[in-house]
Amino acid sequence: MADNKGVLVVGDIIEGKMAAITAEMLGAGKKLATKLGEPLCAALLGSEVKALAAEAIAAGADKVFVVDDANLKDYQSDAFVMAAESVIKAANPRIVLMGQGNVGRDLAPRLAFRLNTAISMDCVDLDVDDNKHLVQTKPVYGGNARAIFTTEALPQMATVRAKAMTALPRDAAKTGEVVDVASGIDPAKIKTKFVKKIKEEVAGVKLEDAPAVVAGGRGIGGPDGFKQLEELAKLFKGAGGATRPAVDNNWVPATIQIGLTGKIVAPELYIAIALSGSSQHMAGCSGSKTIVAINKDPESNIFREARFGIVADWKQALPAFTAKVKDLLKE
Ligand SMILES: Cc1cc2nc3c(=O)[nH]c(=O)nc-3n(C[C@H](O)[C@H](O)[C@H](O)COP(=O)(O)OP(=O)(O)OC[C@H]3O[C@@H](n4cnc5c(N)ncnc54)[C@H](O)[C@@H]3O)c2cc1C
Structure with a gap:
């Protein structure tokens, strides 16, 4: 590929809507495109997705490439990799960004291999240097350090962690170009079949979207304690979260694990207990606006991360804390 230009965000479509992470990537992509003096484009792959082009434009895209094909109704990697390859060949971008979600994790490395280029997965920061190289920052060594990468190959590809980037304010008046691209899908090359979609049952607010999260750790000691945390979360119209040991001990479902190998959240309020x-x-x-910690060990690292802290046994502190919140909500 020669003369690569622009930043292309490959959008995530969930339940017929453009996912929040796509708007975040368009926000990040805008900064890179402005610095490069090149356009910001989006690619939407799916079945009957053309109407979403307006959303991508309102979120910052100058141009949207749409691949509309019945084979793209549900995610299937063989079909999506063919369609994504077609769109990248049509757009010829300098930089390709994808979300580090279920689709991006699967699709992005396959796509990079096909395009004979490199990819950095799970980036938390992106920039471009004076040589127009994409500067890709990602956590390494289990989150204990950050590494910065650049690549010579084109297009330069990265996946981006949810909530690491900020979406632009939605601009419904913004105009942009919409280009149809043929999918290039050869049905004979689709080796696996989509059988069934099983929806995750979520009672109350979805963890990733919750304005407040009350998370518990090993010190909670069992499933009963997590019910008390849940009560506090409900007062804030929030959701419950947990550390890995709480999940490994089967006290709570794996769907609420937060962290490197769990979900990423960035609520207004994060209450970290035990x-x-x-x-x-x-x-x-760590992207949470305010972290409040309850821990019996004053030397615990959580107090270095938290804005407010209570040094106490959670079994004593939590009932008083919850009662106070109830009182304040009555006022
Ligand atoms: C590759 C890799 C990936 C990982 N991914 C994740 C991940 O996604 N998410 C995750 O959470 N972990 C993850 N881990 C595990 C991580 O390293 C830690 O082991 C884990 O986060 C510790 O969980 P914890 O804080 O609940 O337990 P601990 O570190 O054991 O802490 C328990 C805390 O509870 C306090 N406590 C105990 N009793 C009470 C009480 N009665 N009242 C108040 N405080 C009390 C203690 O003082 C202590 O600070 C990962 C590890 C690896 C190697």
Whole structure:
């Protein structure tokens, strides 16, 4: 590929809507495109997705490439990799960004291999240097350090962690170009079949979208304690979270694990109870606006991360804390 230009964000479409991470990537992509003096483009792959082009434009895209094909109704990697390759060949971008979600994790490395280029997965910061190289920052060694990469090959590819980037304010008046691209899908090359979609049952607010998260750790000691945390979370219209040991002990489902190998959250309020604040846990919640910690060990690392802290046994502190919140909500 020669004369690569622009930043292309490959959008995530969830339940027929453009995912929040796509708007975040367009926000990050805008900064890179402005610095390069090149356009910001989006690619939407799916079935009957053309109407979403307006959303991508309102989120910052100057141009949207749409691949509309019935084979792209549900995610299937053979079909998506063919369609993504077609769109990248049509757009010829300098930089390709994808979300580090279920689709990006699977699709991005396959796509990079096909395009004979390199990729950095799970980036938390992106920039471009004076040589127009994409500067890709990602956590390494289990979240204990950050490494910075650049690549010579084109297009330069990265996946981006959810909540690491900020979306632009939505601009419904913004205009942009919409270009249809043929999918290039050869059905004979689709080796696996989509059988069934099983929806995760979520009671209350979805963890990733919750304005407040009350997370517990090993020190909670069992599933009953987590019910008390849940009660506090409900008062804030928030969700419950947990560290890995709480999940490994089967006290709570794996769907609420927060951290390097769990979910990434960035709520207004993060209440961390009886957890030590390991780097692997903080990798999933350090973007929270305000962290409040309850821990009986004053030397615990969580107090270095928290804005407010209570040094106490959670079994004593939590009922008083919850009662106070109830009182304040009544006022
Ligand atoms: C590759 C890798 C990936 C990982 N991914 C994740 C991940 O995604 N998420 C994650 O959470 N971990 C992850 N881990 C595990 C991580 O390293 C830590 O072991 C884990 O986060 C510690 O959980 P914790 O804070 O609940 O437990 P601990 O570190 O054991 O801390 C328990 C805390 O509870 C306090 N405590 C105990 N009793 C009470 C009480 N009665 N009242 C108040 N405080 C009390 C203690 O003082 C202590 O600070 C990962 C590890 C590896 C190697």
